[in-house]
Each structure stands twice: as structure tokens, then as C-alpha cells.
Amino acid sequence: MNKKFFVPRGTSDILPDAIPLWEEIESKARKICKSYGYKEIRTPVYEDINLFKRSLGQTSDVVNKQLLELASVKEDEGFALRPEGTASVVRAYIENSLDGREGLSKLFYLGPMFRGERPQKGRLRQFHQIGVEAIGPHSTSPFLDAETIILAVHLLKELGVKDPQLKINSLGSKEDKATISVWLRGEFTTHKQDLCEDCQARFERNVFRVLDCKKEACRKVVTQLVKSLPLSQESRLYFDRVRQTLEGAGIAFEVSPHLVRGLDYYTHTVFEITAAGSLGSQDAVGAGGRYNGLVHELGGNEKIDYGAVGFALGLERILLARSAGVVMPVELDVFVIAMQEEYLSQAFLLLQRLREAGISADMSFAGGSMKSQMGKANKAQARFAMILGEDEVKSQTVALKDMQAGTQEPVAVKDVVDLLKNR
Ligand code: HAM
Secondary structure, three states, X not given: OOOOOXXXXXXXXXXXXXXXXXXXXXXXXXXXXXXXXXXXXXXXXEXXXXXXXXXXXXXXXXXXXXXXXXXXXXOOXXXXXXXXXXXXXXXXXXXXXXXXXXXXXXXXXXXXXXXXXXXXXXXXXXXXXXXXEEEEEOOOOHHHHHHHHHHHHHHHHHOOOOOOEEEEEEOOOHHHHHHHHXXXXXXXXXXXXXXXXXXXXXXXXXXXXXXXXXXXXXXXXXHHHHOOOOOXXXXXXXXXXXXXXXXXXXXXXXXXXXXXXOOOOOEXXXXXXXXXXXXXXXXXXXXXXXXXXXXXXXXXXXXXOEEEXXXXXXXXXXXHHOOOOOOOOOOEEEEEEEOOHHHHHHHHHXXXXXXXXXXXXXXXXXOOOXXXXXXXXHHOOEEEEEEEOHHHHHOOEEEEEEOOXXXXXXXXXXXXXXXXXXX
């Protein structure tokens, strides 16, 4: 026997039984994003590798350890599969001069992302995100941060996540971040040897990440420090407005000074939403924040002051967080049954007429006994069985059986499509 192939580690097939659930999630998500004024954007699944390096930061785990590079055809080209959507959307925003078209571009996307992670439950190498990005000249309003967070929570609830837990924090402006980095390094010098090995490395590369280390030793050093970060008065006021707007909208949240996020582009508001369920340690179902500097970082017009905020939700994690075992039946309007082989071609024509009229229909080309074909109609969750036997063919009718009610009636072949459309 030839060697079998298996799906690559950290990826999975989405089998036909699960597709209705995915379709439902995708269509609900699209509808809700549109109701908040977002329009869909689709960008390539791979980009210039430097786009990710420059946006997410050379020191982030995603760039350092998880970028899945593509073998380049030309020497001076380097591509990587997209690990997230924000960098691509900002690239498309600048490249297509979307800033010239409307004041604020509200864009959403839905699709696969790729990270070379060590796979475990809820942590995949190919996973799907629904994300939104609101980008525009002078678009720095705390209402926009609040609206974005409210949309994330709204989506999660509508997608079946029962009790999403929201944590928020502020990293301050770009200038604040620079000041805080210097300040933190100063504060940590005397404690450097108390930090875990990872954090000693982080101290040099991205000192902010020390703040969210879960290790006991680091927590001890950090707990007091996070309470007194030198955030400017302006950034504090901005964050107050975001909080007040969320409170006013009745959104429950916790301010977590440890929340810093792993991607470099964030400034001001950052947030993360977790959920219980069967997620284990990978319990973040979504995250996001403001990233005002990224448009300039990626070559946007220096004369314009851009604001941007967004988030992404992980669809596989949402599925894990929903109550287990939700299987949506595949539904079919009509299952056509030819009682004898000689009626197969008439049944086949009927099948096509139904489909052309927008009625979903299927049949068994293998024919078989009435019992076995009715079994197939049941398995396909068909609403009606349309039976063609000797009597029906002679009288130019079909026997239409309502599979739930169990009733059956003869209907003229010429009328059957209209009749079904009306039902
Ligand atoms: P992120 O926190 O890296 O942010 O990912 C967002 C969400 O994607 C996570 O909360 C999680 O649900 C899901 N996710 C991430 N990695 C994996 C994985 N390996 N397996 C399964 N699910 C995963 C971003 O991607 C930012 N682009 C969010 C954003 C948009 N910030 C501003 N705009």
C-alpha cells in the first residue's frame, strides 16, 4: 500500500458536517461588522516578509519564532504567510490611498492566519480570525476605542461565547512608551538578577513584555512598578474617557496594568478578551488595541496625523468556548427518488429543474430500493422526498412526501417547482 498523507501539524480539515456552523459564524460576523459601518477587505495570504517585521516588531515572538517564510523564487524577494491581518490592512490602506476617499476607513476581514507555533489545544499553525481595523486621518477619539471594544464583545456574545471577560490597559502615546521603557530599565537594573531567564532577555529587547510575565519571581518585581508607570497626563485623560464610555455603555471590564500585548505597534488602549469553556491556557478569544504610529511606520503620508484601532477574534477558540457538541444539520429541500433504473434520467432532469429554481436538491444515482433511498433522504435531512414510480411516470406526476409530517400527495410534474417555491 502507498504511504498515506496527513494534514500538517497544527492545521485541520473543516469537514462538511462542520461547514454549516462556520457559515453561520461567518455570516453573523459579517452582518454585525456591517451594522457598525465596517466594509469587508480581502488581502493576500502572504506578503513581503519585511512588512511583518517592521509592523509587529523584530523582538516580538510572532516575528522572532513564528513567521512561516515562503521559499523565494528571486534572491531579493522574501515572503511570509500572514500571521495576522493588521499589517496587511494598513499596507492596503496606504497603497490604495484609502485615506483620500473617506474620513475614516472602517475595514473588516475574515480568513486564515499562519503562525509557526508549537501546536496545542486552541493554538494552531493555521487558524482563522475575524478582525476589524478603523484607520483615518485625525481618528483619535476615545469613542472609537470604546466602539471597537463594544463591537468585539457584541460579536463574541452573538457568536455564542457566554461570558466574555474583558481586560483593558493603556500603554500611553509613542512618546510615553519611550519614556516608560527608559524608566522601566532604570527600575529593573537593581532587580535584573531576580527576573526569569526569558525576562532578562526581554529586558534588553522589549522591556514592556516583562510586565505581563506570569512567573512568580517576575510578578513580585513588577506588581508595584505597574501601578506607577510614568504615563503622561494627556494619555491618562484619554484612557479615562475610554473607560467612562465603556461604563456608560454597560460593558463590564477590568483594568489590568499587566496587559501589554505581544505586538510592537500598540499605543494607548490595549485589550484582551478571554472565555471559559474548554480552552485551557489558550483562553484569549480576541485582542486588539490602538496603533496610531503604524501608518507612518509603513510609509503613510508624514504630514497627516493618523489614528487607528482594531482587534481580531480567533474563530477556532470561539468554537471551543461555545458549548460543546453544537452540530448544525445539513439541510436539503428535496431528495429525488427514482423507483426504477429506467426513471433515473427523468429524475435527473427534475433534479436540475429544482436546482435552477433555487431549491436545494439531491438524489442517489445508484438507485436502489425505496427503503434505502428513503434512508438516504432522511440522512440528508431532506424536507421533501419526490418519488417517481411507474404510476407517476404514466400520469406525468410525482409523489411528494413531507418527511416530517409523513404525508404524501401527487403533484403534476409541470406544477411541482412552483408549488415547492411557494412552500
Ligand atoms: P493576537 O492577539 O495575536 O492579535 O490574535 C488575536 C486572536 O487570534 C487571539 O486572541 C486568538 O483568539 C487568535 N489566535 C492568535 N494566535 C492563534 C493561534 N496560534 N491559534 C489559534 N488562535 C490564535 C492580532 O492578531 C492583532 N492583529 C489584533 C489586532 C487587530 N490589533 C489591532 N487590530
